Amino acid sequence: MNKEKTTSGSEIHKQKKDSIPTGDSQRATSGELHQMAGGEHQTLTTNQGVAISDNQNSLRANLRGPTLLEDFILREKITHFDHERIPERIVHARGTGAHGFFELTASLKNYTTAIILTEVGEKTPVFTRISTVAGGAGSVDTPRDVRGFAVKFYTKEGNWDLVGNNIPVFFIQDAIKFPDLIHAVKMEPDRGFPQSASGHDTFWDFISLTPESMHMVMWIMSDRTLPRSLRMIEGFGVHSFRLINNSGQSTFVKFHWRPKLGLQSTIWDETVKICGADQDFHRRDMFEAITAGNFPEWEFAVQLFTQEEADRFPFDHLDATKLIPEELVPLKVIGRMVLDRWPNNFFAETEQVAYCPANVVPGIDFSNDPLLQGRLFSYLDTQLSRLGSSNSHQIPINAPKCPFSNQQRDGHMQMEQPTGRVAYEPNSLSGNSPRESSALSFHSAAVAEIGEKGRIRAESFSDHYSQARQFYLSQTSYEQAHIASALVFELSKVEHPHIREAMVGHLRHIDEDFANRVATGLAFDKIPDAPEVAVPVQEMKPSPALQIIGKMKDTLMGRVIGILIASGSDGAVIEKIKKAATNAGATVKIVAPKVGSAKLANGMLLAVDGQLAGTPSVLFDAVAIILSDEGAKALSMESAAIDFVRDAYGHLKAIAFDKGAQALIKIANVTQDAGVVDTNNIDAFITAAKIRQWDREKSVRTLA
Numbered sequence: 084m085n086k087e088k089t090t091s092g093s094e095i096h097k098q099k100k101d102s103i104p105t106g107d108s109q110r111a112t113s114g115e116l117h118q119m120a121g122g123e124h125q126t127l128t129t130n131q132g133v134a135i136s137d138n139q140n141s142l143r144a145n146l147r148g149p150t151l152l153e154d155f156i157l158r159e160k161i162t163h164f165d166h167e168r169i170p171e172r173i174v175h176a177r178g179t180g181a182h183g184f185f186e187l188t189a190s191l192k193n194y195t196t197a198i199i200l201t202e203v204g205e206k207t208p209v210f211t212r213i214s215t216v217a218g219g220a221g222s223v224d225t226p227r228d229v230r231g232f233a234v235k236f237y238t239k240e241g242n243w244d245l246v247g248n249n250i251p252v253f254f255i256q257d258a259i260k261f262p263d264l265i266h267a268v269k270m271e272p273d274r275g276f277p278q279s280a281s282g283h284d285t286f287w288d289f290i291s292l293t294p295e296s297m298h299m300v301m302w303i304m305s306d307r308t309l310p311r312s313l314r315m316i317e318g319f320g321v322h323s324f325r326l327i328n329n330s331g332q333s334t335f336v337k338f339h340w341r342p343k344l345g346l347q348s349t350i351w352d353e354t355v356k357i358c359g360a361d362q363d364f365h366r367r368d369m370f371e372a373i374t375a376g377n378f379p380e381w382e383f384a385v386q387l388f389t390q391e392e393a394d395r396f397p398f399d400h401l402d403a404t405k406l407i408p409e410e411l412v413p414l415k416v417i418g419r420m421v422l423d424r425w426p427n428n429f430f431a432e433t434e435q436v437a438y439c440p441a442n443v444v445p446g447i448d449f450s451n452d453p454l455l456q457g458r459l460f461s462y463l464d465t466q467l468s469r470l471g472s473s474n475s476h477q478i479p480i481n482a483p484k485c486p487f488s489n490q491q492r493d494g495h496m497q498m499e500q501p502t503g504r505v506a507y508e509p510n511s512l513s514g515n516s517p518r519e520s521s522a523l524s525f526h527s528a529a530v531a532e533i534g535e536k537g538r539i540r541a542e543s544f545s546d547h548y549s550q551a552r553q554f555y556l557s558q559t560s561y562e563q564a565h566i567a568s569a570l571v572f573e574l575s576k577v578e579h580p581h582i583r584e585a586m587v588g589h590l591r592h593i594d595e596d597f598a599n600r601v602a603t604g605l606a607f608d609k610i611p612d613a614p615e616v617a618v619p620v621q622e623m624k625p626s627p628a629l630q631i632i633g634k635m636k637d638t639l640m641g642r643v644i645g646i647l648i649a650s651g652s653d654g655a656v657i658e659k660i661k662k663a664a665t666n667a668g669a670t671v672k673i674v675a676p677k678v679g680s681a682k683l684a685n686g687m688l689l690a691v692d693g694q695l696a697g698t699p700s701v702l703f704d705a706v707a708i709i710l711s712d713e714g715a716k717a718l719s720m721e722s723a724a725i726d727f728v729r730d731a732y733g734h735l736k737a738i739a740f741d742k743g744a745q746a747l748i749k750i751a752n753v754t755q756d757a758g759v760v761d762t763n764n765i766d767a768f769i770t771a772a773k774i775r776q777w778d779r780e781k782s783v784r785t786l787a
Contacts, residue, residue, distance in 0.1 A: 129159055137538035141259045141453055145534025146541040147401055150258070150456035157259050161457060164262035165465035171220045172469060174265055175231040177279075178214030179224075179313060179366045180433035181373060183422035185209050185236060185383065191417060194334045194387060195326035197446030199238045200417070208237040208484060211422055212436055213249075213313045213369075217268050218279025220434075224365035225349070225358050226279040227308045227569070232318030232340060233438040234420065237484040240523070244442040245338055246462070250307060251319040251406040254296040256544050258457020263289060282576035291585035294614070295544070297593065298404050298551040304569040305554075305562060306348035306631050311704070313365045314372060314379040314641055315347040322440075322455040323400045325448040325528050326387075333528040335388050335400065335450065337407060339414055343380040345636030350775075351569065352784070353734040356701040364702070373425050375670070377641065383418040397621055398550065399543035403454040405550055409628040432480045437466045448528045453540075472496040488517040542618075548592040549621040555593050557625040559632045561777045567597060567787035571604030584611040592620055604787040637773055640668035644772060645703035647674045647695070647727055649718055651711030654683035656741055656762050660707050663765050669772070674698045676721070684711060696723045700731040705772035708744035709762070715746040725751050732759070733783045737771035754782070 127135045135156055142154035150157070167173055185199070185207045192201040199207050214231040215222065230249040235242060254264050267289035270276050277283050281303070290296045302308070310316045318340030325333040349357065357364050372379060386407055388400075398405045426432035439462035440455065449455060466475050472495040475481060492506045505513040555563060570590070574583045583605055590598035591613035602610045627633050644664045646657060661671045672692040675681040680688040692698070695718075700706050708728060710718065718724035728751035731738050740748050741762040753759060758776035760768040780786070 129156060130163070139257065139260065140538040140540050141257050141457060142536060142538055143451075143453065144532045144536050146539060147399070147451055147543070148532045148534060148536075149451045150453055151536060157457060158460065160259060160262055161461050162464055164265070165461055166468040170469055170471070173465065174216050175212075175214040175233075176220040177218050177222050177224070178212045178231070178433055179369050180210060180212040180426060180436060181369065181379070181422040182424040182426065182432075183209050183211060183378070183420060185234075185418055185420045187418045189415070189417040191326065191385070191387075192328075194328055194336075195446035196329055197238075197243075197326070197444050198240055199236055199243065199444065200326070200446065207239075209420060209422075210235045210237075210432070210436055210480060211420070212433060212438070213316070213365075215279060216248075217281065222279040223358050223362040225309070225354050225362075227281065227303065227351075227354070228279060229303060229308060230310065230313070230316055232316070234318075234340075235436065235438060235442075235481075238444055239485050240444040241485060241487065242442050242481075242483045243444045243447065244438045244440060245320055246438045246440045246458075247318055247320045247338070249310070249316040249318055250299070250302045251321060251337075251339075252298050252302065252550075253321055253403045253454060254290075254299045255293070255454060256295050256402055256404055256540065257453045258455075258461065260293070261454075261457065261461070264293075282573040284577050284579055284582060287574060287577050287582050287586060288579070291582050291589065294547040294589060295404050297547050297589055298554065300570075301551045301554045301566060301593070304566045304573070305558070306350070306565055309348045309351065309354045310365070311347040311349050312344075312368050312641065314369065315342050315344050317341055317346065318381065321403055322452045323450040324443075325450055327446055327448055327526065327528055331526070331529055333448065333530070335390070335393060337386040337400075337412075339384040339386070340381040340420065341384060341414075341416075343382065343419075344641040345638065346631045346634045348631055350565070350734060351572070353701050353730070356699065356730065360697075360699050360701055369422075370425060372641070373422060377670075378421050378423045380422075381420045382416050383420060384414040384416045386412040386414060388412050397623070398546060399541065401450055401452045402544045403452055404547070408553075408623070408626045410624065410626055431478075435470065435475075435478050436480045437462075437470060437475050437478075439463050439466070443525070445523060445525045474498065490517065545617040546621065548589075548616065549623055552593045552620060553623040553626060554629050555597055557627060557629040559630060559777075561780065562630060562632060563597070564780075564786040567600040567604065570601045571787045574601070574605055585614075587611050588613050592616060600787045632775075632777070635774065638668060639664065639704075639769070639773055642668070642704040642772070643670045643672060643702070644705050644707065645672050645674050645693075645698070645700060646707045646709060647700075647718075647724070648681055648683075648689065648691075648709050649676055649711070649714030650682050651684050651714050652681065652689075652709045652743075653711070653741060654685050654687055654689065657683070657689070657707075657709050659765055660709070660739060660762065660768070663769050664772070667769050667773075669704070672698075672703070674727075676718070676724075695721070695727065699723070700727045700736070701734065703731075703736070705737040705739075705768070706731045707739035707762070707768070708747060709741050710743040710747065712743050712746070715743050718747055719750050728753060732779075735775040735777060735779050735783075737768055737776070739765070739768040 215228045233246045320338035441459040588611040675691040678694040737758045758771040
């Protein structure tokens, strides 16, 4: 029995000021990261009582080599983690899925034998699931969170699962830390909250002690984690993979999805109110778009590079906390994905679909990324618990659409009925049983691995701040303010001052002004010291490709305009706005005090799409207010109407108003600017509706 002193919860959190990690990731150990004021702590062991010397790094063949299957500590830790919850997913539980197709438009025949990437014009069925990470299946659609972006290609050579996120990097470098990360961000176990939120002590405590997470922190605190629509997010494969051609030569590749509608996000106050107005906002938006025939579409692009080129990068591409800037390796668009069919049954398809990064086809292979190496094991293992059977691949949504056959038999929920006496290979008793074949089969890349195995991390993984700094400096001034304000909000939820101080210390390596803004927002008397770094922070050129505002498209395609009316509104003006907005690609919805219909000034009845109290302006991208004098007078007594206008203005949206609506505009304290337009100039309204009025923000809220 372990007789070491057990420290209390309060003692565990009394950390010395000098215990902030140094950032040296070459051999980060538990002892270095957790120096307690009490001085003693329990020894970390396996479930069999074996003391663990290194809980930060998986066992690898060499410094940058593959993770070894013999790592029983990694396997035990991830196996236990994978089976913690039944039956919903531990992460990515809240998801929205749809069927569609992938069409190749440019061949990669020189790089790979994978038919899906070589045959131009080939259309491959897909099922795509986009999800939040932290919340449970019953949580809301719109928290500040990473979005999973998983695509199952039903190719002629078998299923290929490209399982990524809407962010190109991740929190950690080694899969052995994944259980710790998710335990930290999930509900705190002693109290069962907060749900689907990172603003609490355990998450930021972990992050403050894990400097490799600083790049990801910049992304999650940016507007990338507040998407306007699932149709307006990017997708990334995150890791480097390999493509293998007919000659056995391999080329590294990173995969990208780029939305046809462009990027668009909400702002924080708007996001909070959307959550209250429609908890299914993103799922409903996807459903309505597909039902209306406005099929979501993404370009599929790749970054291709050789080992020699990778050796010249100022970072290690096998480090999942790093991205390859588009300016360094340009994206090559090779195809498109269209989602054109909603599932027939949500549970049977969206809930039961099982993705696994290990599902690849001949011509695609893995890199030695230590996070990817752990994922190759973890996904199939967790599906054994969630779907209850090693035969979950036979569920229709998971089954390949090409023939598949092997000698695997029986098991829980076996749905096939194999015939004959042979269930092994090789055999001489069956002439038609499946056998291995060297032709058109999967072959691993012929890569030589040398070196001493050990729980080690390459020095090339030690730079934790350079790309975080590059990301921050690449943003517009508006986006920088949002990142700083998001950190102030999140860290304000943290109870323990030393965690807040440690985080601001890390920010000093990203940008001094940035750290000062957050420190001021947290009312610090002085800015905390920055931790030591293992390697100097590099100055990398800003990358405009990392922005959202700079990548927004000048279009109303996929957007929704709400028109607030009441009895006596001018039907002709309503029709002009509706026609102009529809011609520009937007969807128009009519909002009125009562659902059903409203009588216009000419006596005609106009169908109403939403009742005012339940259809606030946060659900729209721009609004128009068309009211008679009597209608405006009545709505001036309604807080929902005042909020409809006030929120649209505060959320930087374009507002059109007619003469009758001026009274409501005045009560809502709306000041006319380039985005507040009289209905006599509908063209100006349509132009303003395509963008946010960013210059207005400084007059409606205080940002860090």
